[in-house]
Amino acid sequence: MRNRMDAPYLREFQDRVARQAAAFPGDFFLAAPQRTPAVALTFDDGPDAACTPRLLDLLRGAGARATFFVVGVRARRYPEMVRRMKAEGHEIGAHGWVHQRMDLMGASTFATHVEQSQALLSEISGALPVLFRPPYGSLGDDDVAVLAKRKIRVVNWSVDSFDWREGYDDPERITKTVLDLAHPGAIILFHCSQEHDATLRALPRIIDTLRRRGYALRAVSELLPPPRSAPRNLPPPVRGSSSIER
Numbered sequence: 001m002r003n004r005m006d007a008p009y010l011r012e013f014q015d016r017v018a019r020q021a022a023a024f025p026g027d028f029f030l031a032a033p034q035r036t037p038a039v040a041l042t043f044d045d046g047p048d049a050a051c052t053p054r055l056l057d058l059l060r061g062a063g064a065r066a067t068f069f070v071v072g073v074r075a076r077r078y079p080e081m082v083r084r085m086k087a088e089g090h091e092i093g094a095h096g097w098v099h100q101r102m103d104l105m106g107a108s109t110f111a112t113h114v115e116q117s118q119a120l121l122s123e124i125s126g127a128l129p130v131l132f133r134p135p136y137g138s139l140g141d142d143d144v145a146v147l148a149k150r151k152i153r154v155v156n157w158s159v160d161s162f163d164w165r166e167g168y169d170d171p172e173r174i175t176k177t178v179l180d181l182a183h184p185g186a187i188i189l190f191h192c193s194q195e196h197d198a199t200l201r202a203l204p205r206i207i208d209t210l211r212r213r214g215y216a217l218r219a220v221s222e223l224l225p226p227p228r229s230a231p232r233n234l235p236p237p238v239r240g241s242s243s244i245e246r
């Protein structure tokens with residue numbers, strides 16, 4: 001498994017998600033299963049008014065498509081950023097209603113948070129998200145099953161930039177971590193919220209180098225196999241409505 005680190009909590013985490021990916025094929029992904037020469041850049045924890053617009057400018061300048069996993073309450077605060085992500089061709093997935101460990105919530109709180117965030121994101125972007133990344137990558141097996149029933153696929157990552165980790169506020173270190181570990185079908189984890197300046201500074205070289213190595217930059221859904229059945233789409237959007245299909 002990639003990014004195996006010395007910290008015991010990371011080893012335990014990686015063992016758990018590897019088990020979940022094996023237990024829920026088609027519903028829980030760490031990487032794209034096919035060996036296409038493409039990777040997905042993913043950005044968690046937005047939107048905000050500081051990092052998100054700079055990141056969108058950077059991606060537009062590079063002509064690169066990415067996937068954003070957005071937090072419900074932050075999307076509610078900065079809906080124009082979500083609309084801009086969508087308008088500029090990026091994919092939008094959900095990252096919880098608030099940024100909390102969802103595997104530690106009760107089942108009904110979990111369901112409510114999923115529901116609220118799906119409803120809000122579909123209202124803002126006009127499309128029901130089909131991808132979900134839990135805060136901290138942590139979900140219980142029951143939670144994965146609940147999402148699978150709703151045709152929402154869980155997407156963690158195979159390459160962690162570690163831009164969240166102490167000591168990684170250095171663009172060189174983030175760049176080296178990602179480029180050392182990149183592989184065909186990689187889903188690469190980054191963060192974009194107030195304090196991720198180093199991520200933004202690392203990205204131009206990461207993007208250039210990945211492309212020089214022959215990788216295309218794709219949205220996560222473009223790399224995953226087609227869902228076993230069609231995602232449940234919303235009925236045509238009704239202005240001001242936040243109802244979603246069950």
Ligand SMILES: [Zn+2]
Binds near residue numbers: 099134136
């Ligand atoms: Zn997060």
